[in-house]
Amino acid sequence: MSAAKENELGRRDTGTLGKLMVLLDVVTHADGPMRFTDILALSDQPRGTLHRQLSHLVEEGLLEIDADGRYSSGLRLLDLASRSWARNEFRLIAEPHLRALQDLTGETVHLGVLRGSSIIYLDKFEGQQPVRMYSQIGNTSPVYCTGVGKAALSILPRERVAALVADLAFHQFTANTHTADTLLAEIEEIRKQGHAFDREEHEVGIRCVAAPIWSENLSLVGGVSVTGPAYRLTMERLSEWAAPIRKTAEQIREAMRIGLGPRR
Amino acid sequence: MSAAKENELGRRDTGTLGKLMVLLDVVTHADGPMRFTDILALSDQPRGTLHRQLSHLVEEGLLEIDADGRYSSGLRLLDLASRSWARNEFRLIAEPHLRALQDLTGETVHLGVLRGSSIIYLDKFEGQQPVRMYSQIGNTSPVYCTGVGKAALSILPRERVAALVADLAFHQFTANTHTADTLLAEIEEIRKQGHAFDREEHEVGIRCVAAPIWSENLSLVGGVSVTGPAYRLTMERLSEWAAPIRKTAEQIREAMRIGLGPRR
DNA sequence: AAATAGAGTTCCAAATAATAGAACAGAATA
DNA sequence: TATTCTGTTCTATTATTTGGAACTCTATTT
Incomplete structure (x- = not known):
């Protein structure tokens, strides 16, 4: 019912991926590892939703979670980037x-x-x-x-x-x-x-x-x-x-x- | 109706993200830029679906598409990875x-x-x-x-x-x-x-x-x-x-x- | 030690986004 | 010009994601 396929900046909607990339950016741009609650405060998603999104990112290696439950960006990115760079x-x-x-x-x-x-x-x-x-x-x-x-x-x-x-x-x-x-x-x-x-x-x-x-x-x-x-x-x-x-x-x-x- | 939250390898399902990461991997591991049809042959998705998935990846900068319509991995990965590495x-x-x-x-x-x-x-x-x-x-x-x-x-x-x-x-x-x-x-x-x-x-x-x-x-x-x-x-x-x-x-x-x- | 608060996780009906397939368009080839 | 190949768009159907609440676990307070 809503309408637009483009948001106010002219960027096209990328659905689920877009939401996940925002999270990835938040964690990647942070000064250090972030706890669940820190991320929750910056994202306007409900807890359950955020939890699943982070789990998916972790499962794919885009984020990592340490023993204290703090999130930081994952090494999968290094692998992908090194190929991207090399070619x-x-x-x-x-x-x-x-x-x-x-x-x-x-x-x-x-x-x-x-x-x-x-x-x-x-x-x-x-x-x-x-x-x-x-x-x-x-x-x-x-x-x-x-x-x-x-x-x-x-x-x-x-x-x-x-x-x-x-x-x-x-x-x-x-x-x-x-x-x-x-x-x-x-x-x-x-x-x-x-x-x-x-x-x-x-x-x-x-x-x-x-x-x-x-x-x-x-x-x-x-x-x-x-x-x-x-x-x-x-x-x-x-x-x-x-x-x-x-x-x-x-x-x-x-x-x-x-x-x-x-x-x- | 199906069931499992885990696939045969014990990896948990990551839904939409998982499907997109497979695509990203395919393109990133290729020897050179891939055309739409090349990717289509390797993925078991219908054309329309694949087309939207690739568009989303391109829009997010994870993939890039050149003037000939060939896909290669995007520079957004470099930015993300350099931060991941630095920290x-x-x-x-x-x-x-x-x-x-x-x-x-x-x-x-x-x-x-x-x-x-x-x-x-x-x-x-x-x-x-x-x-x-x-x-x-x-x-x-x-x-x-x-x-x-x-x-x-x-x-x-x-x-x-x-x-x-x-x-x-x-x-x-x-x-x-x-x-x-x-x-x-x-x-x-x-x-x-x-x-x-x-x-x-x-x-x-x-x-x-x-x-x-x-x-x-x-x-x-x-x-x-x-x-x-x-x-x-x-x-x-x-x-x-x-x-x-x-x-x-x-x-x-x-x-x-x-x-x-x-x-x- | 029991009670309370804080942090994270799980669950499920409702809302939304992704899918499949077909129809369409454009370029290259015959 | 017709034909094939490649890529794009559209829409009803289907599947995933969402939001909220309920639950668990741990640390803190009384």
């Missing part, structure tokens, strides 16, 4: 170019894609020091305070950027973090330049240059970036790298066009 | 000990947990060379051909091992890969020794030593291993490392007992 076409195509860019600059190179209003990091190449890689891969950051995020926005149609920015909550991470107005202004600048800087907007002492990568129909929008400590990456240095990073982005874009071109 | 208590507790073991041996150190009949790798520490880390983390390997797997089995009650082995399909990866009989025999040996070797049983040219780690009630069963190329890791060398690796495992076990001890 990701964008990442596979970009890999050699990222490696080359890392060799050229000696600094950390990231590959990211736009998903909703966040950038999700798909890959990372660091220099000499054996660093924890997983620490970044899979992480998400807001679009408005990362080089890749701003670069990605710069190639979207203005109305899409406006809609996206309108729904955004701007958290001020540093003194340089954008607000809606300054962000929109800078996007215009980036459109002309073809590359974006992150001037310690997310983390004090960290700067980066980024260039956008996109597929023909915008089904994939992302970017590459070179990141490093501000003392080493002066703005002059970053500006010098703008050209090579745009070139890398261009090469990846071209490789994807070919890679995806022949319809099998 | 994993076992991994956090084990980290310093793994690092120390890596320093001591100079070879690759793995942390794994038993999940069903597979070992899922939770962490990895390599030496000097900046190697792709994600390449192993989240990967799963059969219990019967990994050091960590055999070590883990050795601390399970015999009847659980027997049940697990009975359900296993033994794929012969190398000339040294175990069969059910040789595996059960070796498990007995490992019980006495306290450590397990992988004598090129999974991959030719790769050897390892592993020791089990487990929580009091066996809610967590896993192990640490030191892995490397056979030319460098002679059996003598591996035997020398058996004691330190057992000690590392013991330290992690103790740290977990304390870490999990005080019930908050």
Whole structure:
């Protein structure tokens, strides 16, 4: 009797799955393991219902429950994600170019894609020091305070950027973090330049240059970036790298066009 | 009218979620993107039903569909998994000990947990060379051909091992890969020794030593291993490392007992 | 030690979502 | 143009999920 197949945000209804994913998100985004009652307080479901939903998630390995009855996210996710990552076409195509860019600059190179209003990091190449890689891969950051995020926005149609920015909550991470107005202004600048800087907007002492990568129909929008400590990456240095990073982005874009071109 | 809440394997029914997870598994385990018809052939659902299920998975970001209508696993999984990994208590507790073991041996150190009949790798520490880390983390390997797997089995009650082995399909990866009989025999040996070797049983040219780690009630069963190329890791060398690796495992076990001890 | 409160689990009729099958549409092929 | 193959939409039927209450177990209070 009700009606709509879409909710107010234009997302289509995903029925039972949608409700379970909300729970999975709640537990996964929590600071630590949650007790049944904690989750109950955040979900507007009756106890019996919530109990069954959590049981199903646990049974499937998406959540785990410890000896104290506290829920945390399950390792099944790791298995699924590692396969997803290993086979990701964008990442596979970009890999050699990222490696080359890392060799050229000696600094950390990231590959990211736009998903909703966040950038999700798909890959990372660091220099000499054996660093924890997983620490970044899979992480998400807001679009408005990362080089890749701003670069990605710069190639979207203005109305899409406006809609996206309108729904955004701007958290001020540093003194340089954008607000809606300054962000929109800078996007215009980036459109002309073809590359974006992150001037310690997310983390004090960290700067980066980024260039956008996109597929023909915008089904994939992302970017590459070179990141490093501000003392080493002066703005002059970053500006010098703008050209090579745009070139890398261009090469990846071209490789994807070919890679995806022949319809099998 | 039917009846059972459990299926033949003792797994409880997870309703709609279970059906969707089967699909997610099918797509995730495939070699490449799958077309609708490919999935239809593997699932015993009617077309209309399958179509809606896939739509829901795509809408939630668990699957993605490309311009050619081919399905592959979605990046939402990466985000969820990276959080799951970052907060994993076992991994956090084990980290310093793994690092120390890596320093001591100079070879690759793995942390794994038993999940069903597979070992899922939770962490990895390599030496000097900046190697792709994600390449192993989240990967799963059969219990019967990994050091960590055999070590883990050795601390399970015999009847659980027997049940697990009975359900296993033994794929012969190398000339040294175990069969059910040789595996059960070796498990007995490992019980006495306290450590397990992988004598090129999974991959030719790769050897390892592993020791089990487990929580009091066996809610967590896993192990640490030191892995490397056979030319460098002679059996003598591996035997020398058996004691330190057992000690590392013991330290992690103790740290977990304390870490999990005080019930908050 | 008994009583009480808190947390989690189980149960079942009612509400809702998923299903099966057929009809429909679009693209590729003959 | 006709035909087949692939994917999408629709609807009555069926199955699952829901919500609320009753129940169990454990910790806390009197």
